[in-house]
Amino acid sequence: MLAGVNTRDSLLAADRRLQAAQLAADAETLDEVIDDRLVFTGPDGLLYSKQDDLALQRSGEQQLTEVTEEELTALVVGDTGVTWFRGRLAGRFKGEEFTAHVRYTRTWVGTAGGWRLIAAHVGPAGS
Numbered sequence: 492m493l494a495g496v497n498t499r500d501s502l503l504a505a506d507r508r509l510q511a512a513q514l515a516a517d518a519e520t521l522d523e524v525i526d527d528r529l530v531f532t533g534p535d536g537l538l539y540s541k542q543d544d545l546a547l548q549r550s551g552e553q554q555l556t557e558v559t560e561e562e563l564t565a566l567v568v569g570d571t572g573v574t575w576f577r578g579r580l581a582g583r584f585k586g587e588e589f590t591a592h593v594r595y596t597r598t599w600v601g602t603a604g605g606w607r608l609i610a611a612h613v614g615p616a617g618s
Contacts, residue, residue: 499565530611577616
């Protein structure tokens with residue numbers, strides 16, 4: 492286990508840092524937080540890489556105007572963590588405005604530099 496990263500509080504902080512970077516379209520912070528091996532299952536069921544995500548942020552094709560956390564829970568087992576985010580997103584995606592109530596399941600790996608996102612899945616959230 493890596494000292495300082497294998498705590499629930501540090502994992503929750505990492506997820507909130509990710510949320511803030513998504514809202515700000517901060518590709519530099521996202522590059523730090525997302526592991527190079529990321530596999531993301533998007534709302535369309537397709538798989539995306541870290542490079543896909545960063546290209547989307549840098550292009551401006553996705554612009555979030557709202558990331559509202561309604562629930563965030565976490566589980567840490569050794570140097571592996573999982574977060575479950577439920578909340579509301581709003582913004583523009585490829586020119587179309589959207590509002591969505593979603594649930595993300597994110598898997599994190601603890602490194603010497605902190606938590607890094609290695610896998611994620613997003614889908615509609617139930618009420």
